[in-house]
Amino acid sequence: MQLSCGSFQFDLSRPIVMGIVNVTPDSFSDGGLHGHRDGAIAHALQLINEGADIIDIGGESTRPGASPVSVQEELDRVLPVIEGLRDSSVAISIDTFKPEVMIQAIAAGVHMVNDINALQDAQAMKAVAQSRVAVCLMHKQGNPLTMQLLPDYTDVVDEVSHFLRARINAAEAAGIERQRIVVDPGFGFGKTLEHNLALLRELIKFKELGVPVLAGLSRKSMLGALSGQDAQHRMPASIAAALIAVQRGASIVRVHDVRATVDALKIWNAISGEIQ
Ligand code: 9MG
Numbered sequence: 001m002q003l004s005c006g007s008f009q010f011d012l013s014r015p016i017v018m019g020i021v022n023v024t025p026d027s028f029s030d031g032g033l034h035g036h037r038d039g040a041i042a043h044a045l046q047l048i049n050e051g052a053d054i055i056d057i058g059g060e061s062t063r064p065g066a067s068p069v070s071v072q073e074e075l076d077r078v079l080p081v082i083e084g085l086r087d088s089s090v091a092i093s094i095d096t097f098k099p100e101v102m103i104q105a106i107a108a109g110v111h112m113v114n115d116i117n118a119l120q121d122a123q124a125m126k127a128v129a130q131s132r133v134a135v136c137l138m139h140k141q142g143n144p145l146t147m148q149l150l151p152d153y154t155d156v157v158d159e160v161s162h163f164l165r166a167r168i169n170a171a172e173a174a175g176i177e178r179q180r181i182v183v184d185p186g187f188g189f190g191k192t193l194e195h196n197l198a199l200l201r202e203l204i205k206f207k208e209l210g211v212p213v214l215a216g217l218s219r220k221s222m223l224g225a226l227s228g229q230d231a232q233h234r235m236p237a238s239i240a241a242a243l244i245a246v247q248r249g250a251s252i253v254r255v256h257d258v259r260a261t262v263d264a265l266k267i268w269n270a271i272s273g274e275i276q
Pocket residue numbers: 058062095114115116136138184186187214215216217254
């Protein structure tokens with residue numbers, strides 16, 4: 001399977017790693033004028049050095065209960081980081097659901113849009129359709145402020161799959177070629193632990209959608225619930241989850257701990273054939 005990502009072309013016969021860079025006030029600031037920018041760029045360069053294939057830059061937290069930020073605030077956070085990484089050797093992804101942020105990030109040179117809203121906003125769809133960037137269409141139920149209050153599904157795998165198929169069809173109808181599309185079941189986005197486990201157990205079913213599958217499990221609360229560890233101590237659980245996802249068909253894993261994930265995948269690659 002191939003992924004066309006702006007000027008990058010990924011051959012997904014082996015899983016690839018997307019490293020997470022959150023540009024939020026609590027992430028990198030040392031109190032200085034350029035604390036966010038410099039800290040985020042340094043962190044991204046470290047993740048590239050550790051083997052990340054894609055860097056996902058986000059300026060607004062999407063954790064359950066997170067407060068929204070304005071378009072201008074998000075742009076002020078992410079654009080300087082995108083500009084600082086423009087000449088790096090890897091693909092840059094913008095993690096946003098705001099059309100205006102997508103438009104400016106694409107103009108600044110990103111290769112991918114990671115939209116937790118799956119391009120349901122018409123302006124977001126248009127922004128991606130008019131470009132050459134790849135897009136990750138993610139499923140969520142509700143919005144980050146309220147989504148964990150009462151997640152409800154009859155058959156979570158079936159419903160998420162149905163939603164993602166409809167979003168692929170809408171994206172193709174808008175002019176986004178299939179080779180530019182990735183789907184993601186959205187672990188933790190309006191899902192209970194049981195929903196998340198069902199999605200991971202049956203992840204292989206999402207391969208039927210015919211586009212690469214991205215899995216984001218890194219440090220998530222479902223791993224805390226299972227391991228009893230707080231977010232800072234969830235690396236072993238995150239590596240296990242990434243390996244299970246890859247074994248069940250994920251082509252891209254979105255992670256905080258790039259070096260450890262890359263090492264684990266080297267072992268997986270050594271004993272596996274191509275992804276089925
Ligand atoms: C922004 N973000 C946080 N978690 C995520 C996940 O699981 N997938 C994607 N695509 N984006 C995520």
